[in-house]
Amino acid sequence: MKRISVDIGGTFTDCFFVWDDIYVDAKALTTHHNLALGFNDALDLACKRAGLDRSTVLSEVDSVRYATTLGTNALIERNGPKVAAIVTHGFEDTIPLSRGRGYGEGLDYSMQQNLPAAERPEPLVARSLIRSVKERINSAGKIVARIDPDDVRSVVRELVDAGAEAIVVSLTNATENPEHELAIQEIILDEFPPHELGAIPVLLGHQVSGRKGEYVRATSTIVDGYLHSIMFHALSQLSNNLRDFGYDRPMLVIHNSGGMAQMNSTDALQTIHSGPIAGVGAAEHLSNETGIGNLISTDMGGTSFDIGLVPEGGVKHYDFLPTIDRWLVSVPMVHLDTLGAGGGSIASYDRIHNSVKIGPQSAGSNPGPACYDRGGLNPTVTDADLVLGYFDPDNYANGYIKLNPRRAKFAIEENLCDYLDMDVVEVARVIKDGVDEQMAIGIGKELRVRGYLPEDFTMLAYGGNGPLHACGIARHAGIKRVLAPPFSSVFSACGAGNMRQLHFHERGVHVTLYNATTRALYSDYADLNAVITELEDQGREDLVRQGFDGDEVQFRLELDMRYGNQLLTQAVALPDLSRVSGVGDVLEIIKTFGDVYSHRFGAASAAPEAGIRCNTVRVAAFVDGDVVNFDTLENGGERTVPDPIGHRRAYFIGHDKPIDTPLYNEEALSADRVIPGPAIVTTETTTFLVEPSWRLEPTEQGAVWFLQD
Incomplete structure (x- = not known):
């Protein structure tokens, strides 16, 4: 390989x-x-x-x-093209209204409880660039009002004259019958042929998302259109x-679906988020290969802190209606919680609470933290770590970047010390402890909202800053075991190397698996199997187009199900079922749904007496490939403490005075060693900070355990 x-x-x-x-x-x-x-x-x-x-x-x-x-x-910088939208006549305001409460999407919980004070997001499509065409297809896919080509041409010309650089077409019930969306695309391409300079991208809603729901399908297509040229x-x-x-x-x-x-x-x-999701994929692979049990994956880089959940058995959680930036979209995406807390996160003074606010703004790579000496003036988490003595200024990133401690101190003093009436070291401690607590709160929330306890999980700490802040985060979160995995500083890139070719295709359906009124089970197997076959054909076509033999393609069936008219739907994976051929298969689907629902919400919460419905059929098409193998994480032999290569004064949370801290290099990370805290281990790509009352135990292939004494 x-x-x-x-x-x-x-x-x-x-x-x-x-x-x-x-x-x-x-x-x-x-x-x-x-x-x-x-x-x-x-x-x-x-x-x-x-x-x-x-x-x-x-x-x-x-x-x-x-x-x-x-x-x-x-999306954050809002530097995309001018996107225009064509919708069904009468639905011109669906996108701006955003389902009434839609502008609360993407806000934190406290702001969602106070929507009158919340700011609406800057729209990706201006109201002046939304046009409608006179057409109508009903919910069964029957054409009620046919499209008028002259009407479409007039609308398209208006949008182009208004400066549209991409056109999104999202018509009502197009998932049931895409004929009108395809006709509009043909008219646009006829007006502006792709071989000529005036051509612009055209994106169709039914091709981006096969699920029902006008608003969410429209926002999905708009976000796709907004990013299309940039990504291309x-x-x-x-x-x-x-x-x-x-x-x-x-x-x-x-892909953010966990494939590529x-x-x-x-x-x-x-x-979107494909990098951090590759890290979750690597965590899943590590769990499957080593049997490590429940994992909470944490990726602390320079800009953000990404949290992923991999329960025992290596099953990822998916969001099927995720929020991207401030927009609800309908694409299957591995669940990820992202905080604006990384090494480059800017620390600023909060006048209201007389405290330090960390992030979400980041110094990025240009100009970067003040200590990079590239013109950055704002103090960051990295500047605080340098002031506390955790970094060797001459050996950061294998000497690729020389750090300037005076710049770091100056940035903290100028922006924070006078306001807080503290010296520079005290403020640096506040920044370090504050960002650790912020990340621990995110971990605790992510676990508890899904019914898990932090103490039942091993924290996987990776990314360039993960092993540096691992002990502090775990201390605040109540986690006793932390693992810095093999290749921890580039673990997400390692996960990208293990991804397999995978595509999701889905379609909204109306399937009542159990009718509570008539007490009858679903029996129209041919219709459901026809949908499954259609989705499998689409997935196979995708992979054959990429050079794979059709016989290599494997499939996994998933259904989005709910009890009665509940708004909440639960995704149910059915890896052992490809077609529904009888009552036994229907009962097996119902039982699997009940088990998944009860495990998540409690046994008493299941309500089959309300009826059981399926809203979406989804098929994952994939081809397996070679992967990077992870060695065992266990080591039964005796360990010895290596000799340090030097000492440096460093400051730790809970200790008023500096500690003369032993320093180690990469040679100390062999499987027969143990490094008691406090200690600092500097490698070519990251820094391991072992806080007091913790110890570090390396394993084969470069994985490192942080264990509390």
Whole structure:
């Protein structure tokens, strides 16, 4: 196996490089103006460590996989094109109204309870760029009012004249019959042929989301259209860079569904959060291979802190109506909770509470934290860590970045010390303890809202800053065991290397599996099986288009189910069922739904007497591939304490005075060692901070346990 996997974050570009039995990780600063430059820097460093040159590697490697937060950043910065929307006549205000309470999506819980004071998000489609066409298809897919081509041409010309750079078409009930959406696309392409310079992207709602619901399908398509050009140009830039150095295979893009595909089978919407979700995928793979049990995955990078949940058995949680930025969308996405808390998160003075506020704003990679000495003036978490003595200024990121302690102290003093009436070390402690607590609260909320206790989970700490803050986060969260996994600083990139080709296709349905009024079970098997067959054909077509044999494709059936008229739906995976052929299969589906629902909400909460319905049929089509193998995490032999390579004064939470802290390098991380806290271990890619009352126990392949004494 020869593979390059890349995770392009807001601050660093992480590279995980596999060359047969050689595993190499490397990092470089993200170059936002041209992502290929940061990739080249990271790959050059990885090749240097492996003793190879870039051209040789790219000409022989079997795949290059990219995960990126570019789409997320584009939404935050609102630097996308002018998007126009065409909807059914009478539905012009569906998008701006956003379901009444829709503008509460994406806000924290406290703001959702006070919506009158909440700010509506800046719309991705201006009301002046929404037009309607006279057409109507009913809920059964029957055409009630046919489309008028002249009406469509007039509307399209108006939108183009108004400056539209992309057109979204989302018509009522198009999932039942897409004829009118396809007709509008044909008219637009006739007016503005793709081979001529005036052509603009056209996105159809039924192709982006096959689920019912006009508003959510429209927002999904709008977000996709808003990011389409940005992602196309950025990923094309990366693809062209690969070809310039001899890579002649299709570039693969990680999806937020937990799979990946070539660019020609990727929607821009599917790239949102793909980097952190690759880390959750790696956590799932680690759980399956090692039997470690319940995992809470935490990725602390330079910009954000991402939390994922992998219960015992390695089953990921999915969101089927996730919120992206401030918009509810209908794409299957691995569940992820993201906090604006990373090494580059800016610490500012909160005048109301006379305290320090951390994030969500980040210094990013340019200019970066003040200590990077690149013009940053705001204090960050990294500046506080440097002031507290956790970093070697001359050996940060393997010497790639030289840190300036005076800049860090100056930034904290100028922005915080005078307001808080504290010295610079006290403020740095407040920043460090505050960000640890903030991340621990996020972990506790994520676990408890799903019925789990933090003490029943092992915390997986990765990302460039994960092992540095692991003990502090665990202390606040009440977690006793923390694991920094193999290749922890580039663990999400490692996860991208383990992804398989996967596509989800889904369709909204009206299926009553148990009718509470007539007390009858569902019996129209042919109709349901026809939907399943159609979705399997779409998934197979996707993968065959990417070069796979149709016989290699595997499928997994999933249903979104609910009791009666409940609003809450529960996704139910049915890996052992591909078709419904009798009463036994219907009863098995009902039993599986009851077990999943009862496990999540309690046995007494199930209500089959209200009836059991299925709203969505979903099929995952995938092809398995080679993966990186993780070694055992256990070590039964005796351990010895290594000799430190030096000492440095460092400050710890709960200790007023500095402690002369032993320092270690990567050689101390062998499986027969134990490092008692306090201690600092500096490697080429990350820093392990062992706080007092904790100890560090390395394992094979570079995994490291943090255990409380």
